Amino acid sequence: MKNATLRLFLILLLTVCISLPTLAQPRVYGTIIDGADQQPLPSATVALRRTVDSTLVAGAISNADGAFAIEEVPNGDYFLTAGFIGYQSHITDIQLIAEDEFQTGPLILQQQSIEVGEALIVAERQRGKSNGQATTWFVNNRMEAASNSGLDLLQHIPGVQVDILQNLSIQGSQRITVKVNGIVRDVAYLRQLNAGRIARIEVDMNPGSGQDADADGVLNILLKAPEVGVGGHVYAELPLSSNEHYLFPNYSLNAGFRKWQFYTSYDAEISGFDIVERSRHTLPGADGSIRVSSRQSVRQDYQSHRFHYGMDFAPNLRHQFSFYAYHNPFSNEHNGLVVQESQTAGQAPIQWQGSKTDEDRNSRSFYSLYYKHAFKGGGDLSLDASYYQLRGDNSTRYDYVQPSDVPSVLVAVKPLQQTLNFKTDYQLVLLEKWTLKSGISGERKEMEDRLSDTFNNREQVLSGYAQIGGEAGVFQVSGGLRGEHWSTRVAGRAGSADFQLFPHASLQWRVNSRHRTALAFRRSLQRPNIYQLNPYVTTLDHYSTMAGNAALRPVLRSQLQIDHNFTFASNHVGFQLFYGQSKNVISPVAIINQGIMGSQYQNAGHLRQWGFQVTGGLNLFKRISLSPYFKVFHNQNSGHELANGYRVPGQSGWGYDASLSAIVDLTKSTVAALVVQHKSPVTTFQNKYFSDALYFVSIDQTLGRHWKVGLKSALPLAGAFVYRGHEIKGADFYSSSGGTIYTSAIPLWVHVRFQLGRGGRVGRVDGVERVDRGGKGF
Numbered sequence: 001m002k003n004a005t006l007r008l009f010l011i012l013l014l015t016v017c018i019s020l021p022t023l024a025q026p027r028v029y030g031t032i033i034d035g036a037d038q039q040p041l042p043s044a045t046v047a048l049r050r051t052v053d054s055t056l057v058a059g060a061i062s063n064a065d066g067a068f069a070i071e072e073v074p075n076g077d078y079f080l081t082a083g084f085i086g087y088q089s090h091i092t093d094i095q096l097i098a099e100d101e102f103q104t105g106p107l108i109l110q111q112q113s114i115e116v117g118e119a120l121i122v123a124e125r126q127r128g129k130s131n132g133q134a135t136t137w138f139v140n141n142r143m144e145a146a147s148n149s150g151l152d153l154l155q156h157i158p159g160v161q162v163d164i165l166q167n168l169s170i171q172g173s174q175r176i177t178v179k180v181n182g183i184v185r186d187v188a189y190l191r192q193l194n195a196g197r198i199a200r201i202e203v204d205m206n207p208g209s210g211q212d213a214d215a216d217g218v219l220n221i222l223l224k225a226p227e228v229g230v231g232g233h234v235y236a237e238l239p240l241s242s243n244e245h246y247l248f249p250n251y252s253l254n255a256g257f258r259k260w261q262f263y264t265s266y267d268a269e270i271s272g273f274d275i276v277e278r279s280r281h282t283l284p285g286a287d288g289s290i291r292v293s294s295r296q297s298v299r300q301d302y303q304s305h306r307f308h309y310g311m312d313f314a315p316n317l318r319h320q321f322s323f324y325a326y327h328n329p330f331s332n333e334h335n336g337l338v339v340q341e342s343q344t345a346g347q348a349p350i351q352w353q354g355s356k357t358d359e360d361r362n363s364r365s366f367y368s369l370y371y372k373h374a375f376k377g378g379g380d381l382s383l384d385a386s387y388y389q390l391r392g393d394n395s396t397r398y399d400y401v402q403p404s405d406v407p408s409v410l411v412a413v414k415p416l417q418q419t420l421n422f423k424t425d426y427q428l429v430l431l432e433k434w435t436l437k438s439g440i441s442g443e444r445k446e447m448e449d450r451l452s453d454t455f456n457n458r459e460q461v462l463s464g465y466a467q468i469g470g471e472a473g474v475f476q477v478s479g480g481l482r483g484e485h486w487s488t489r490v491a492g493r494a495g496s497a498d499f500q501l502f503p504h505a506s507l508q509w510r511v512n513s514r515h516r517t518a519l520a521f522r523r524s525l526q527r528p529n530i531y532q533l534n535p536y537v538t539t540l541d542h543y544s545t546m547a548g549n550a551a552l553r554p555v556l557r558s559q560l561q562i563d564h565n566f567t568f569a570s571n572h573v574g575f576q577l578f579y580g581q582s583k584n585v586i587s588p589v590a591i592i593n594q595g596i597m598g599s600q601y602q603n604a605g606h607l608r609q610w611g612f613q614v615t616g617g618l619n620l621f622k623r624i625s626l627s628p629y630f631k632v633f634h635n636q637n638s639g640h641e642l643a644n645g646y647r648v649p650g651q652s653g654w655g656y657d658a659s660l661s662a663i664v665d666l667t668k669s670t671v672a673a674l675v676v677q678h679k680s681p682v683t684t685f686q687n688k689y690f691s692d693a694l695y696f697v698s699i700d701q702t703l704g705r706h707w708k709v710g711l712k713s714a715l716p717l718a719g720a721f722v723y724r725g726h727e728i729k730g731a732d733f734y735s736s737s738g739g740t741i742y743t744s745a746i747p748l749w750v751h752v753r754f755q756l757g758r759g760g761r762v763g764r765v766d767g768v769e770r771v772d773r774g775g776k777g778f
Helices: 002-023 141-145 150-154 187-191 641-645
Strands: 027-034 045-050 056-061 067-071 076-083 090-096 102-109 113-116 119-122 128-130 135-138 160-162 168-170 176-180 183-185 198-204 217-223 229-239 245-247 250-257 260-272 274-283 290-316 319-344 350-374 380-402 409-413 415-431 434-449 456-472 475-490 496-510 515-526 537-541 544-547 555-568 571-593 596-620 624-639 651-667 670-679 682-684 687-690 694-703 707-714 720-729 734-742 749-755
Touching (some): 027 076, 076 102, 128 555, 128 571, 135 571, 150 187, 168 176, 176 187, 183 319, 183 380, 187 260, 187 290, 187 319, 229 245, 409 537, 415 456, 624 682
Parallel strands (some): 027 102, 544 596
Antiparallel strands (some): 027 067, 045 076, 076 090, 128 135, 135 198, 160 168, 176 183, 198 217, 229 250, 229 749, 250 260, 274 290, 290 319, 319 350, 350 380, 380 409, 380 415, 415 434, 434 456, 456 475, 475 496, 496 515, 515 555, 571 596, 596 624, 651 670, 682 687, 687 720, 694 707, 720 734
16 A cells, blocks of 8 residues: 555656646746845835836745746836835846747846945845745844854844753754755854854744754755955953853954865853852652752853864856864863751751862864755765764762761763764755755764773664645645664664655745745654763762663654744744644653662653744834744643653643844944843653743944944843753652852843954855754753
């Protein structure tokens, strides 16, 4: 039955591919390009008029690739006008003879500006556009002025959140594939990226079959065209308080010589805060309940230094070669005093006092090669290969001075992870509005603890996909299938293997030029990480431990969503309803064994989630930009047999996730910004996680073309911030823990930025679609 269905599908697909070209009619077609960054400009308006009397003959709107087509145009003389809000119109003369087709070629639109005295006013740019699947957010001058790095800029994109240590999440998920011009990068790459180089940002939280099944979404940063000559920037920060430091200095240097682009950059994360870690346990004992409390007063010292380098080579408009690498030593140490106390009902308390000393040394390295070829008739082929290594040497030592006869405790791991990836993607143009995508990829991952013979994990993933998409009138259709085979080998255990299919489908309806509705379904997975897999037992205190589980299976997820997006004036608003299911959810499960609370990661059960969310990009009174995001959801989880055997209850409840960015023009060269983020507590089986609201305030002053200075404050007037809270509720025990940062009343940092000179712009490789859409401490 399955073979017959597959044969029928292939026959239908072949029939469509053969018959579609025969439907082609004489037409006028072309592509709209943004002159600022040489990227396709979606949702631009195109009007075809007769030369003799300017009568409107037909119109069109460019699609997500900037392409447009006007069908069945009679012979004659015409002129075509292409326009977009905030851009100068482009007019092209057209003459059709004997039913010829006319290709306009790229129509480049430039941003419209008005000179008023000595001030240059750029028209208010459209905040966002949606093609029904991905949303493109345009970077306006106000957003650029309030940002220094690419990661700063992302805080002003609706639904994108960057926490106090600049970890990235989108709509509540950290499993995001980050791309720059369609090439996979990581979050740290954005820290050294000059915000002024970014033209637009695509957010796709329902990526197609071409994306890894282990990713919830794709964030694609589209840069302005590269430059000829030498350029770059230097960015420095200085704390105005001795109580805390929170610094992210960086620099970049790039040199462009027609076909070649060379670049190097550096970014650092340096933070130091006073932190208090507290934990409380109520445990059953032979002589009655035991109450345990622990307090660690430590100073955090986090340092990361990442060195980037690479080059791009484009011998012509059809070939592009890229090389990129980084090396990143980093450490995260918490050193200070520890006080622990336990008391059994009806007995005197027992107290331990001592010191905690961390030694934490880690390094990450990454190397990537990328090639892309654009074919003459349309379509492209890309190849990507990369290697990643993580090496750590982590230990924590507890030395007790009271009572003096308690031996020291040493907890140590030496993780090593190596990952090799390759990927190839091919895109074929079936018609002007239909494309076929396919590709294969592979990943080999090796994970081990160099201090333990019991953890040596080998994982291999092979995948392939095919996806077809196109437009039919007011509808845009996309469908695909991805297959992934993965196998694992663990030291001392039998290996395992599995194969899963991950379908994806979406249907978009363009109601009119301002409204678009979409229905989408996707199946994905979540693989466990190296710390969840490592079975080494870590001692948290005298009464609690934590361990990984080498037998964990991936989480299988399915999601159905309905989106409606609309624009008005220069604003964009999106609504979404969603329903999702997750099987084999990974969660810590705690049990009491000989008076010790031991937690281990398990495939605890299933999770259902449904809710709605709202995102918006708004421009108000020509001085204010707002980016609100609000998500409300209901979680319901039920346990497996193992969880039920440990009396782990199912949980259900409502939650929310919200953020707001506001930017205000105080003068023509001064902007102020506010970013607020907050999540409600989330309960999964035994565990409840929570944190305080996080907010940043900043003000920036631009001085000429090259200098910018500003002030930034995190959590002003708060004094304390719970960055990590955790509760565990068992059938006969309870545990809570949390980490609190203590800060000055108004922690302030001064930042200074110097921008090197810019040269002229050069072109880039074009295909049919330029980009592929698709705890210790805090």
